[in-house]
Amino acid sequence: MTATFLDRLFDAGLLIDTGVDGLYARSGTFEHIVDGIDAVVTAFGGADGAEVVRFPPGMNRMVFEKTGYMKNFPNLAGTVHCFCGDDAAHADIIAALDEGGDWAAHQKLSDIALTPAACYPLYPLAARRGPLPAQGRLFDILSYCFRREPSKESTRQQMFRMREFVRMGTPDEVMAFRQLWIERGAEMVKTFGLDGAVDLANDPFFGRAGRMLKNNQRQQNLKFEMLIPVESVEKPTACMSFNYHQDHFGTLWNLTTADGAVAHTACVGFGFERLALALLKVHGLDVAAWPAGVRAALWG
Amino acid sequence: MTATFLDRLFDAGLLIDTGVDGLYARSGTFEHIVDGIDAVVTAFGGADGAEVVRFPPGMNRMVFEKTGYMKNFPNLAGTVHCFCGDDAAHADIIAALDEGGDWAAHQKLSDIALTPAACYPLYPLAARRGPLPAQGRLFDILSYCFRREPSKESTRQQMFRMREFVRMGTPDEVMAFRQLWIERGAEMVKTFGLDGAVDLANDPFFGRAGRMLKNNQRQQNLKFEMLIPVESVEKPTACMSFNYHQDHFGTLWNLTTADGAVAHTACVGFGFERLALALLKVHGLDVAAWPAGVRAALWG
Numbered sequence: 001m002t003a004t005f006l007d008r009l010f011d012a013g014l015l016i017d018t019g020v021d022g023l024y025a026r027s028g029t030f031e032h033i034v035d036g037i038d039a040v041v042t043a044f045g046g047a048d049g050a051e052v053v054r055f056p057p058g059m060n061r062m063v064f065e066k067t068g069y070m071k072n073f074p075n076l077a078g079t080v081h082c083f084c085g086d087d088a089a090h091a092d093i094i095a096a097l098d099e100g101g102d103w104a105a106h107q108k109l110s111d112i113a114l115t116p117a118a119c120y121p122l123y124p125l126a127a128r129r130g131p132l133p134a135q136g137r138l139f140d141i142l143s144y145c146f147r148r149e150p151s152k153e154s155t156r157q158q159m160f161r162m163r164e165f166v167r168m169g170t171p172d173e174v175m176a177f178r179q180l181w182i183e184r185g186a187e188m189v190k191t192f193g194l195d196g197a198v199d200l201a202n203d204p205f206f207g208r209a210g211r212m213l214k215n216n217q218r219q220q221n222l223k224f225e226m227l228i229p230v231e232s233v234e235k236p237t238a239c240m241s242f243n244y245h246q247d248h249f250g251t252l253w254n255l256t257t258a259d260g261a262v263a264h265t266a267c268v269g270f271g272f273e274r275l276a277l278a279l280l281k282v283h284g285l286d287v288a289a290w291p292a293g294v295r296a297a298l299w300g
Numbered sequence: 301m302t303a304t305f306l307d308r309l310f311d312a313g314l315l316i317d318t319g320v321d322g323l324y325a326r327s328g329t330f331e332h333i334v335d336g337i338d339a340v341v342t343a344f345g346g347a348d349g350a351e352v353v354r355f356p357p358g359m360n361r362m363v364f365e366k367t368g369y370m371k372n373f374p375n376l377a378g379t380v381h382c383f384c385g386d387d388a389a390h391a392d393i394i395a396a397l398d399e400g401g402d403w404a405a406h407q408k409l410s411d412i413a414l415t416p417a418a419c420y421p422l423y424p425l426a427a428r429r430g431p432l433p434a435q436g437r438l439f440d441i442l443s444y445c446f447r448r449e450p451s452k453e454s455t456r457q458q459m460f461r462m463r464e465f466v467r468m469g470t471p472d473e474v475m476a477f478r479q480l481w482i483e484r485g486a487e488m489v490k491t492f493g494l495d496g497a498v499d500l501a502n503d504p505f506f507g508r509a510g511r512m513l514k515n516n517q518r519q520q521n522l523k524f525e526m527l528i529p530v531e532s533v534e535k536p537t538a539c540m541s542f543n544y545h546q547d548h549f550g551t552l553w554n555l556t557t558a559d560g561a562v563a564h565t566a567c568v569g570f571g572f573e574r575l576a577l578a579l580l581k582v583h584g585l586d587v588a589a590w591p592a593g594v595r596a597a598l599w600g
Contacts, residue, residue, distance in 0.1 A: 002316075012465055016353065016373055016425055017422075018359065018360045018363075018421060018425070019360045019362065020360045020361075020364070020411050020412060023358060023359075023360065023412060024353075025353050025354065025355050025357070025421065026353070026354045026423065026492055027352065027353065027520060028351070028352030028353075028354075028440075030354075031352065031354050032368075052327065052331065052452050053316065053325050053326070053327065053328075053329030054325065054326045054327075054328075054330075054331050055326075056323060056324070056325070056444065056457075056458075056459035056460075057357040057444050057459060057460055058323060058414075058446070058458070059318065059323075060319045060320045060323065061320075062316045062319065063319070064405075064472075065397060070383075070394075070397060070403065071394055071397065072548075074383040074385075075382075075383055075384070077382065077383060078380045078381070078412070079338070079379070079380070079382075079407050080378045080379070080380060080381075080414065080446070081379050081380075081381045081407070081409075082375075082377065082378055082448045083370075083374040083375055083377060083448075084375070085374075085413055085509075087507045088513075090374055090506060093370055093371075093374055094370075094371055097365060097370060097371065102409075103365075104379065104409040107379050107381070107406040107409065109381075109407065110378065110448070111320050112320060112323060112378070112458065113355065114358075114380065121318060121325065123326065124319075125316055125317075125318070138321055140328075142533065144357050144381070144444060146354065146358070148382045148383075148410070157356075158356075158358070158412065159356035159357060159358055160356075161342070183513050205391050206390060207387045208387055212557075283402065291592075294429050
């Protein structure tokens with residue numbers, strides 16, 4: 001049997017199996033690649049003057065709920081549950097653990113959910129500052145994200161890092177921002193020595209009602225992705241995304257422009273793990289043997 | 301009313317309130333401080349040749365259970381729960397969300413728990429490689445960690461980063477490692493321009509049974525902490541810890557030395573957020589005005 005790409009990554013020690021599909025530790029070399037990707041993203045967008053915000057891997061559950069994630073992608077969500085019991089409940093847990101029984105009955109939904117996309121926690125923080133300034137706002141954000149899709153495909157991880165630039169302003173401003181980043185994204189792919197193509201996204205909205213949402217998203221050109229072959233050429237991997245949210249978050253959080261209109265928003269996201277895996281797949285697992293131009297772009 | 305330190309951090313934009321106590325976003329300046337601390341830790345320990353491993357914020361729940369965290373600190377743990385239902389269950393959730401009811405009934409315990417301490421996921425990965433080599437092993441690890449202790453004290457965050465060096469080998473090897481890092485930790489505190497003192501730890505083991513565990517830990521000198529005044533001088537904050545696990549993890553994971561004895565382990569941990577907050581408290585919120593020596597140590 002041929003070793004899968006994931007097997008080869010494990011064998012090379014670049015990713016380390018934890019016993020849970022899609023939940024991997026990373027080696028120093030893998031992190032070095034991620035640091036290089038991070039630097040390239042900064043090289044492309046750093047001069048725009050974005051405000052830097054870094055998020056922990058969890059978010060306020062009330063914000064998570066209001067964002068609609070449990071309605072659109074319930075199967076991908078992760079909620080954090082905690083124990084609030086007393087000594088007797090603690091004794092129950094110990095007994096259940098010792099006997100291999102269900103010890104989670106005492107775990108209760110907390111006020112924290114795992115962050116599914118780096119920008120979800122940002123909108124209420126921005127709205128709290130009041131109306132946008134005259135030129136709108138631009139943020140540079142990063143978060144560990146969670147999506148519940150256990151898989152043996154290296155590119156489908158349950159916990160992964162996403163860096164984004166998020167633009168808030170008028171429709172013209174945010175659409176121009178998105179177009180600029182679609183062009184920059186294509187340049188970035190060349191810098192990495194990779195082949196990519198931009199296409200409309202097919203987000204996996206849940207259930208029967210989800211079909212309508214997916215069609216709507218595609219018909220309105222709301223989300224594009226940079227697709228790069230990693231696991232296969234037939235099913236390339238979305239390594240960047242370019243999203244226009246219209247007034248969705250502006251309305252939800254009462255975020256307005258300087259002249260009082262509902263703000264529009266757009267974001268561009270970079271999947272650090274997926275970009276690192278694309279580089280490893282195309283240029284090989286021996287980083288020292290990567291093309292000089294790619295090495296120079298990543299690490300100066 | 302006097303503004304608390306947390307209020308001042310919010311006002312300066314260094315930490316950003318998410319609406320959940322102990323769950324904060326960080327500004328670019330805060331991250332710049334964390335990067336500097338990370339570099340200082342590398343400067344002290346980088347020449348030791350540790351193997352670098354970086355963990356995602358969640359770990360295999362079976363490992364989490366076996367480590368005993370739910371027995372010792374159930375109230376601090378966070379488990380990740382997911383939805384595995386169908387369209388009908390999805391409809392229940394949507395209805396409950398719209399009506400403000402309890403929508404979490406369909407959330408089930410997953411195979412992932414939030415990582416409470418950076419080194420817990422490491423031991424089974426190390427043991428899987430077989431007996432330790434002749435000189436034992438040394439790891440350099442980092443993880444976002446979770447502890448369920450909502451608080452208005454800036455230093456008590458629910459999600460925070462911990463970097464550790466972990467030594468595995470004979471009792472003499474791991475005790476020498478710990479002693480070396482207690483001395484390096486004191487030097488590091490001076491580098492940061494801070495005052496710290498090493499003392500025995502008082503871990504908050506849960507419930508009635510926990511008292512015995514706490515006494516045992518103290519009587520056997522298993523855990524020391526570097527205490528630095530941040531929120532108050534009377535209750536200084538543990539910003540580093542120096543832990544000797546005896547053969548606890550070695551026995552648990554069947555980790556042996558080259559000659560077949562059960563391995564002993566020790567670790568030193570650095571709380572990045574707490575060290576950053578100590579620097580901000582002592583040197584002030586205007587990073588540009590920090591002493592030149594401290595700035596040079598952090599950022600060259």
